Amino acid sequence: MAAEHETFSLGDFTFADGNTLPDARIAYATYGELNQARDNAVVLPTWFVGTHADHEWMIGDGDGFVLDTSRYFVVVPSLFANGLSSSPSNTPPPFDRRRFPRPSIEDNVRAHHRLVSEHLEITGVELVIGGSMGAFQAFQWGLSHPDLVRRIMPTGGASTCSPHCRVFLEGVKAALLADPDYGDGEYEGPPERGLRAVGRVYAGWGLSQAFYRQALYRRMGFETLDSFLVDFWEAFFVDLDANDLLSQLDTWQRAELAKTAGYDGDLARALGDIRARAILAPGENDLYFPPEDMAREAEQMPNAELAVIPGPWGHFSDSGVDEECNEFVRETAHRLLARD
Numbered sequence: 001m002a003a004e005h006e007t008f009s010l011g012d013f014t015f016a017d018g019n020t021l022p023d024a025r026i027a028y029a030t031y032g033e034l035n036q037a038r039d040n041a042v043v044l045p046t047w048f049v050g051t052h053a054d055h056e057w058m059i060g061d062g063d064g065f066v067l068d069t070s071r072y073f074v075v076v077p078s079l080f081a082n083g084l085s086s087s088p089s090n091t092p093p094p095f096d097r098r099r100f101p102r103p104s105i106e107d108n109v110r111a112h113h114r115l116v117s118e119h120l121e122i123t124g125v126e127l128v129i130g131g132s133m134g135a136f137q138a139f140q141w142g143l144s145h146p147d148l149v150r151r152i153m154p155t156g157g158a159s160t161c162s163p164h165c166r167v168f169l170e171g172v173k174a175a176l177l178a179d180p181d182y183g184d185g186e187y188e189g190p191p192e193r194g195l196r197a198v199g200r201v202y203a204g205w206g207l208s209q210a211f212y213r214q215a216l217y218r219r220m221g222f223e224t225l226d227s228f229l230v231d232f233w234e235a236f237f238v239d240l241d242a243n244d245l246l247s248q249l250d251t252w253q254r255a256e257l258a259k260t261a262g263y264d265g266d267l268a269r270a271l272g273d274i275r276a277r278a279i280l281a282p283g284e285n286d287l288y289f290p291p292e293d294m295a296r297e298a299e300q301m302p303n304a305e306l307a308v309i310p311g312p313w314g315h316f317s318d319s320g321v322d323e324e325c326n327e328f329v330r331e332t333a334h335r336l337l338a339r340d
Helices: 052-058 105-119 133-144 163-177 180-185 192-206 209-213 216-220 225-238 242-253 267-272 291-299 323-337
Strands: 006-014 020-031 041-043 073-077 125-131 151-155 277-280 304-306
Touching: 006 105, 020 052, 020 105, 041 105, 073 105, 105 133, 125 133, 125 323, 133 151, 133 242, 151 323, 163 192, 163 242, 180 192, 180 242, 192 225, 192 242, 209 216, 216 225, 277 291, 277 323, 291 304
Parallel strands: 041 073, 041 125, 125 151, 151 277, 277 304
Antiparallel strands: 006 020, 020 073
């Protein structure tokens, strides 16, 4: 059973789009104990439509886990629009549904930094580790808070949403918006056909050609390809709120580290200013965050290396579904945490 989450009130929070959301809040869960110096923290931000529960495979007491709670105090803050933090689905008018502000990655990190520094009174972060949209946040933490963050480990992601990745996400959005039941976001019941269509689109991108060639969905408990499409992919997306999903897709598409104030679109300079020790860990066969993107980023960072997660699991390489991938992530995180 997943840990209970808590909420941190941000008060009136102004987003990069200029909108101020009254009584904004961040959901979070913590694991382990802060030491006396309050500097043994690890920040593990959530990924696309994920919550703290999706990351608990990484967290536990002992070095058999990626994050050992006998040594580290692990904080898992939720992205805006994940249904637990302030979201289109849980915000009252006039900022409900499609009227919700447009959070950026930098907005999320700014809110999470307030949680960490103001509310939890953490004085040092040993590691920020995050996959997919969590990877965007890990890069942003490293750039925005160099005196707090000692190490970063973005996995299965990038510092910036590439043009190809934006195109993939346009297909996801189009599948949902084509459902007339969506009704410009003012639906009374979920636009189920659109949400199921999103699952079908995602199925072709989330996992590699080799995954399907080897019928590895059987290892996930699905005997046939059709049952995998219906009982895994469609079932996952049909339970989500459509406006929350679209909000996070928008945040994802606009992710760009070089938009950080003072960098004027210069990604090389932004990456070069990340002083934290870093290991960038893409999935070997990730179709929309290919390892060559992280390889280029690592080359432009002063204290970074590349560690490609091997195997056919594509964007699922860092999601907890495969024991060999999990062990690679664990060993890599431990190697990074051992560095001064």
